[in-house]
Amino acid sequence: MSTLDPAAREWLDANGFTVGDESLWQAALTHGSMGEKQDYERLEFLGDRVLGLSIAHWLYGESNAPEGKLAQRLNAIVSREMCATVARGIGLGDHMRISKQARADGGRDSENILGDVMEALLGAQFLENGFEASRELVHQLWRPALESGAGESKHPKSALQEWAAGNRRKPPEYEVVDRSGPDHAAQFTVRVSVHKVGEATATAGSKGEAEKAAAKKFMEKYG
Known part of the structure; x- marks a missing residue:
């Protein structure tokens, strides 16, 4: 008997994922709030590396930029924010297996959860179909980000770090001043000071995004 919802399998097929072992894909779509033995966490760990290598390979082949610029673009394209954007673009939220309480807390549109499940699906694709097929799928799903020039402008935290150094100031200091909401839909408030x-x-859905937003605000105010 199939363990994967037929609608989820049809959705996976339509978006370029090649499903074999349904239990693997079931795990990739399952949030920890379901309390099941298998969820997406281990697959997300693997998928994160598949995504990073796939994007790094694409950037290396498409650009003669120096290492620093390549790293800047890589970080933007594989960010949790970008993973969540890709996930929303293909309607991933409708197919995640998440508890009623987590849904009520906004889990279906949580940047953290969407990003993690997106990476878990890449992990499943890699285990079932190998790196070549996974890389091609990443290029397909991330094409808008790759072609939009995402990450070509300097990351706000890097811009602030350089501004402080250039103005002979101490390095910026980041502090989490508030954390609210359940783990799967947490909100972090970060203060940056020079x-x-x-x-x-x-405030943002992850510590990193909150730091980025705070650095951007700082530069708009003082830079």
Whole structure:
């Protein structure tokens, strides 16, 4: 008997995933709130590496940019925010297996959960179909991000770090000043400050995104 919902399998097939062992894909779509033996966490660990190598390979082949610029673009394209954007674009939220309580808390549109499940699906694709097929799928799903020039502008935290150094200030300091919401839909508020200059605060669904937003606000205010 099939363990994977027929609608989920049809959706996976339509988006380029090649399903063999249905239990593997069932796990990739299952959030920890379901309390089942298998969920997406281990597959997400693997998929994160598949995504990173696939994008790094694409950037290396398409650009003669130096290592620093390549790393800057890589970080933007494989970010949790971008993974969630890709997930939303293919309607992943409708097929995640998540508890009623987690759904009520906004889990279906959580940037953290969407990003993690997106990577878990890449992990499943790699285990079933190998790296070549996984890389081709990444290129297909991430094509808008790759072609849009995502990451070509400097990351806000890097821009702030360089601004502080250029103005002979101490390095910026980041502090989580508030964390609210359940684990699967957490909100982080981060304050960034530069000694004898000022501070800025921002809130986002992950610590990294909150730091990025705070750095951006700081530069808009003081840079």
